[in-house]
Amino acid sequence: MTKPATRIQKRNQAAILSAGLDIFSQYGFRGSTLDQIADAAGLSKPNLLYYFSSKEAIHAALLDRLLADWLDPLQALDAQGDPVREILAYAKRKLALSKDYPRESRLFANEILQGAPRIESILRHDLKALVDEKAAVIQGWADAGKIAPVDPYHLIFSIWALTQHYADFDVQVRAVLGDRAPYDGAAVFLDMLYRKLLTP
Amino acid sequence: MTKPATRIQKRNQAAILSAGLDIFSQYGFRGSTLDQIADAAGLSKPNLLYYFSSKEAIHAALLDRLLADWLDPLQALDAQGDPVREILAYAKRKLALSKDYPRESRLFANEILQGAPRIESILRHDLKALVDEKAAVIQGWADAGKIAPVDPYHLIFSIWALTQHYADFDVQVRAVLGDRAPYDGAAVFLDMLYRKLLTP
DNA sequence: GTCTATAAGTCGATAGAC
DNA sequence: GTCTATCGACTTATAGAC
Numbered sequence A, B: 001m002t003k004p005a006t007r008i009q010k011r012n013q014a015a016i017l018s019a020g021l022d023i024f025s026q027y028g029f030r031g032s033t034l035d036q037i038a039d040a041a042g043l044s045k046p047n048l049l050y051y052f053s054s055k056e057a058i059h060a061a062l063l064d065r066l067l068a069d070w071l072d073p074l075q076a077l078d079a080q081g082d083p084v085r086e087i088l089a090y091a092k093r094k095l096a097l098s099k100d101y102p103r104e105s106r107l108f109a110n111e112i113l114q115g116a117p118r119i120e121s122i123l124r125h126d127l128k129a130l131v132d133e134k135a136a137v138i139q140g141w142a143d144a145g146k147i148a149p150v151d152p153y154h155l156i157f158s159i160w161a162l163t164q165h166y167a168d169f170d171v172q173v174r175a176v177l178g179d180r181a182p183y184d185g186a187a188v189f190l191d192m193l194y195r196k197l198l199t200p
Numbered sequence C: 001g002t003c004t005a006t007a008a009g010t011c012g013a014t015a016g017a018c
Numbered sequence D: 001g002t003c004t005a006t007c008g009a010c011t012t013a014t015a016g017a018c
Helices: A007-031 A033-040 A045-050 A054-071 A084-100 A100-111 A121-144 A152-168 A168-177 A184-196 B007-031 B033-041 B045-049 B056-072 B083-100 B103-114 B119-142 B152-168 B170-177 B182-198
Strands: none
Touching: A007 A033, A007 A045, A007 A054, A007 A100, A007 B007, A033 A045, A033 A152, A045 B083, A054 A100, A084 A100, A084 A121, A084 A152, A084 A184, A084 B170, A100 A152, A100 B103, A100 B152, A121 B007, A152 A168, A152 A184, A152 B045, A152 B103, A152 B152, A152 B170, A152 B182, A168 A184, A168 B119, A168 B152, A184 B083, A184 B119, A184 B152, B007 B033, B007 B056, B007 B103, B033 B045, B056 B103, B083 B103, B083 B119, B083 B152, B083 B182, B119 B152, B152 B170, B152 B182, B170 B182
16 A cells, blocks of 8 residues: 655655656657756656656656647537537647647657657557547538538648647747747637638 | 768768668657667668767758758749749648658757757748748738738748648558548648638 | 777666665 | 665767778
């Protein structure tokens, strides 16, 4: 029986996960070191390994936490709702996720870029099943003439790409825009884009 | 005076650069090792370092070669051409780049994700200047009523995001689509998307 | 040009004192 | 729970034989 976590344990675990998110999201799994994470968490390396048994364990905990929240916005797409409004709302939720959780977005991007060795089976099963389900909903809307006829898979990919871009390529976006804030303009642009695309 | 490169030198340099592209594009600079690259190139590690003086040198050579080609498709956007046709052609060129040079796209994505430490000044100067110039062209088209009024910066970002997504997130796209080929559907989707968005 | 051997440093992880 | 010390493997790069 493990005892309930003390305040110190909770604080240190949270500090390690936040530090791990900082480092892993920037350098990927192999490019990150425990020294960096321990330093960012304000702990010694052996002390860090007292809380998580290995580098893998920290990374796995972060991916678990991420995947739980990552599919939610698409899950919430409601087949009973107004088609255009539902898709616009989905894009808006994903954009908010990029704005509020950019490190999580980059952690995911790094994992995919490296060939998704730790989550490929989840992508092939859970993600594929969810996308297939929602693509069928969107296809149904198109068949019923409620939205313009578009390939539902590429529509979903486009929402992923357009929203995650602002988190994953943040450095490039800021290099081009300078001081101007990206997300207000992005929200307006995406709203217009999908409104025009989807209106039958 | 260095002698002109022999056939063997050219072949080995090319093999090293191709192997480096394979590895760096997947694991990023820090996550890649010379052992991996030497192995992929079919050379011993000391022999690899006979051709390139350091790990950094291989990576720098790859980034140089990449950046030269990377801005070309936008450069070719012609202010004198037909507005909608020019933008559609740009998107098409970028999608072809993702299809034909996915490793280069992922090398760039890795560099940006890691904070662009080696190319940030290029982004802030050359890239920004080019985007500013072409954004002004697009803004002029919008002001003249030749295309719908859209934010030209977010329009350009959207083309980057939508095309590079198919190279950078290739694993995820294939996990969802299964056997179906991504690029034919993507081309049709993007053509319709930008046609509808830009038509005044 | 290509190899073996190795230097010099960093990596993840453990031992054991407190 | 947290520390210092350290192990053994790995990593970049060099030396020197062939």
